[in-house]
Amino acid sequence: MINKTVSTVSEALEGVQNGMTLMLGGFGLCGIPEKAIAELVRIQVTNLTCISNNAGVDTFGLGLLLQQKQIKKMIASYVGENAEFERQMLSGEMDVELIPQGTLAERARAAQAGFPAFYTPAGYGTEVAEGKEVREFNGKMHVLEQAFDADFAFIKAWKGDEAGNLIFKGTARNFNPNMCGAAKITVVEVEELVSAGSLDPNQIHVPGIFVQRIFEGTDYEKRIEQRTVRSKT
Amino acid sequence: MALDKNGIAQRIAQELQDGYYVNLGIGIPTLVANYIPNEIAVEFQSENGVLGMGPFPFEGEEDADIINAGKQTITTLDGASFFDSATSFAMIRGKHVDLTILGAMEVSQTGDIANWKIPGKMVKGMGGAMDLVASAENIIVAMMHTNRAGVSKLLKKCNLPLTGVGCVKKIITELAVMDIGPTGFILRETAPGVSIDEIIKATAGDLHIAEDVHEMSF
Numbered sequence: 100m101i102n103k104t105v106s107t108v109s110e111a112l113e114g115v116q117n118g119m120t121l122m123l124g125g126f127g128l129c130g131i132p133e134k135a136i137a138e139l140v141r142i143q144v145t146n147l148t149c150i151s152n153n154a155g156v157d158t159f160g161l162g163l164l165l166q167q168k169q170i171k172k173m174i175a176s177y178v179g180e181n182a183e184f185e186r187q188m189l190s191g192e193m194d195v196e197l198i199p200q201g202t203l204a205e206r207a208r209a210a211q212a213g214f215p216a217f218y219t220p221a222g223y224g225t226e227v228a229e230g231k232e233v234r235e236f237n238g239k240m241h242v243l244e245q246a247f248d249a250d251f252a253f254i255k256a257w258k259g260d261e262a263g264n265l266i267f268k269g270t271a272r273n274f275n276p277n278m279c280g281a282a283k284i285t286v287v288e289v290e291e292l293v294s295a296g297s298l299d300p301n302q303i304h305v306p307g308i309f310v311q312r313i314f315e316g317t318d319y320e321k322r323i324e325q326r327t328v329r330s331k332t
Numbered sequence: 333m334a335l336d337k338n339g340i341a342q343r344i345a346q347e348l349q350d351g352y353y354v355n356l357g358i359g360i361p362t363l364v365a366n367y368i369p370n371e372i373a374v375e376f377q378s379e380n381g382v383l384g385m386g387p388f389p390f391e392g393e394e395d396a397d398i399i400n401a402g403k404q405t406i407t408t409l410d411g412a413s414f415f416d417s418a419t420s421f422a423m424i425r426g427k428h429v430d431l432t433i434l435g436a437m438e439v440s441q442t443g444d445i446a447n448w449k450i451p452g453k454m455v456k457g458m459g460g461a462m463d464l465v466a467s468a469e470n471i472i473v474a475m476m477h478t479n480r481a482g483v484s485k486l487l488k489k490c491n492l493p494l495t496g497v498g499c500v501k502k503i504i505t506e507l508a509v510m511d512i513g514p515t516g517f518i519l520r521e522t523a524p525g526v527s528i529d530e531i532i533k534a535t536a537g538d539l540h541i542a543e544d545v546h547e548m549s550f
Contacts, residue, residue, distance in 0.1 A: 126380040126417070127403035129396065152417070179456035180403075188455065197455070200379060201421030201463030208418040219425065220466035224444075224497030227462060257397075269397035269414055270381045276416040304416075321396035324403040328391040 130271030252282035263307030280309030357434030384412025441537035465496030484536035
């Protein structure tokens with residue numbers, strides 16, 4: 100067994116420097132690497148390029164990095180729900196590249212799987228395709244999109260073992276499995292870290308080979324963005 | 333009288349067929365889930381990674397790890413599954429999802445759709461909409477016929493930045509059911525009590541009246 104565990108979040112983020120490109124899992128505030136984000140805020144790295152589906156809200160998630168102006172460029176598919184983000188984008192303080200959600204997922208997966216690029220129909224005929232190579236397959240136009248090239252991927256899983264094998268819960272899975280192994284170093288935080296052999300190999304969502312560092316986080320806030328309920332009566 | 337949002341959702345629900353996997357966008361499309369005919373089985377896909385989406389949870393039972401693409405807390409039904417984002421868009425891009433229902437700011441008579449950006453005013457992003465409209469065989473747009481200022485959203489050509497080109501097949505509004513034909517919109521059904529003249533006035537693009545045009549039935 101190759102042991103991937105590190106004992107602290109600061110050890111997990113060793114090597115993160117100004118100007119790096121980071122990928123972060125999560126959809127809205129669901130399944131975001133809370134502990135890694137808190138540490139990025141603490142160590143005050145700046146000029147970051149962040150690849151994540153969303154940019155958090157003003158007081159949580161990537162919004163915390165925005166408040167400190169640590170992000171130089173954001174690559175995302177949807178960035179509503181964040182006033183500070185909008186302000187920095189409209190004032191030109193931050194560069195923003197909006198891309199289709201499926202393209203974002205696939206650019207991560209391509210990096211993970213060793214594909215330099217792929218064709219997708221998403222965005223053809225829109226400003227997303229501007230300056231990109233297009234090609235017809237089976238009578239339909241497609242856009243050439245390239246794999247991401249990131250320094251670190253920060254992942255949140257539910258359970259993991261010492262070997263880096265991961266299991267996700269509910270829709271907190273989202274982009275997390277696709278980003279594992281899609282950057283030079285993949286750092287995973289889990290709610291429960293168990294010894295190798297404790298997880299059923301049949302139930303593993305992401306094999307440990309895609310993971311370089313794993314640690315257990317405590318006191319996850321797991322903030323809900325839109326609490327919608329129905330009454331029992 | 334023109335339909336309200338629930339009425340639009342109710343009319344769209346008539347388009348659902350037994351065995352359909354359906355992706356519902358935010359807004360009016362979400363309401364369609366309330367009007368599934370009893371005799372058919374459909375499953376709702378949410379692109380953040382769930383198939384077999386159920387109703388909102390009871391108070392106190394909400395789980396931060398189980399949400400839909402609108403970031404709302406949800407439940408799952410028997411037979412549901414969770415998956416990663418690449419798999420989710422494989423379902424969409426690979427045409428495994430049978431029907432996509434989404435909102436729009438503008439639709440053109442050639443089936444172009446704009447719903448993600450108003451330059452200088454609103455830039456929230458396209459989310460999964462560009463992937464959905466580029467791949468789905470069957471797209472229904474659910475929207476109001478005109479904007480708040482009374483300006484038609486059914487145009488010859490879209491003014492706003494596009495989400496997709498030539499992809500919309502059917503539009504259902506508070507006034508009408510329309511298809512995209514070779515030379516413009518085709519009026520198929522009118523909302524109860526709404527005249528054809530009213531619909532012509534509210535439509536800026538070319539509108540052809542189908543020979544068998546009739547009133548919607550509920």
